[in-house]
Amino acid sequence: MRSIVVFLRAADLKSVTGFLLRHFKPSTNGWMIDGNVYVYAGPFPEPAEQDILPPDCSPSDYIEIMADVSGRIPGDEEVREFLELVLTEFGGFVFDDYTGHPWTLEEIRHGHREQGHPFFDYRGWYDQYTRSEVSEEDPARQEPRPPDHP
Numbered sequence: 001m002r003s004i005v006v007f008l009r010a011a012d013l014k015s016v017t018g019f020l021l022r023h024f025k026p027s028t029n030g031w032m033i034d035g036n037v038y039v040y041a042g043p044f045p046e047p048a049e050q051d052i053l054p055p056d057c058s059p060s061d062y063i064e065i066m067a068d069v070s071g072r073i074p075g076d077e078e079v080r081e082f083l084e085l086v087l088t089e090f091g092g093f094v095f096d097d098y099t100g101h102p103w104t105l106e107e108i109r110h111g112h113r114e115q116g117h118p119f120f121d122y123r124g125w126y127d128q129y130t131r132s133e134v135s136e137e138d139p140a141r142q143e144p145r146p147p148d149h150p
Contacts, residue, residue, distance in 0.1 A: 002097050002122055004079060006065040008090040016041050016063045019089060036070040037078045062092065079120055083108060096120045 008016060020041060024031035030040040042064045067082060069075035083094060083105060093102040098121060101114040108119045117124045 001071055002069045002075065002120070004067050004069075004083075004094050004096050004120065006067070006083070006086060006092060006094045007062040007102075008065065008086065008092040009062060011063045011090045011092075013041065013063055016065070016090065019086075020065075023085060033067075033078050033082060034073075036073045037075060037082065038068045038070075039082070040066045040068075042066075063090075076120065080108065094119075098122070098125050 020031045020039060024033055024039060026032075027038065030038060032038055065086065067079065069079060086092075087094070087105040093104050094108075095102060096119055098117060099114045103112070103114075103119050106112075111118050117128075
């Protein structure tokens with residue numbers, strides 16, 4: 001399961017839950033997108049998450065939405081469509097599981113990269129991790145390097 005955490009600016013829980021009810025199917029603890037993305041909303045970030053907010057952000061100014069993406073699907077399209085709807089309506093930013101960067105909708109739309117990866121790049125991070133693991137285990141399988149030039 002992969003997750004994203006969305007912080008909606010200048011929103012109240014009632015308007016966010018109403019919006020989610022209009023756009024997504026209710027489930028036991030929140031909402032569901034296409035049977036594979038589970039969405040939960042809360043009034044403010046958990047205390048442990050408050051230190052990841054940018055310095056100019058007060059936790060009381062945000063509504064938090066968390067979405068868990070099932071491993072049964074890639075989820076790229078569902079996540080981007082969800083963020084397009086929610087962030088266009090309310091504004092704010094989102095964190096993925098892979099960087100500590102607060103992604104804006106504009107950055108996601110334009111393919112901004114952090115640490116060499118775009119938003120929600122689970123495949124790229126997995127490939128990078130497995131390449132480094134293979135390289136450390138078997139030097140003969142390391143990726144070729146360009147020759148050094150004096």
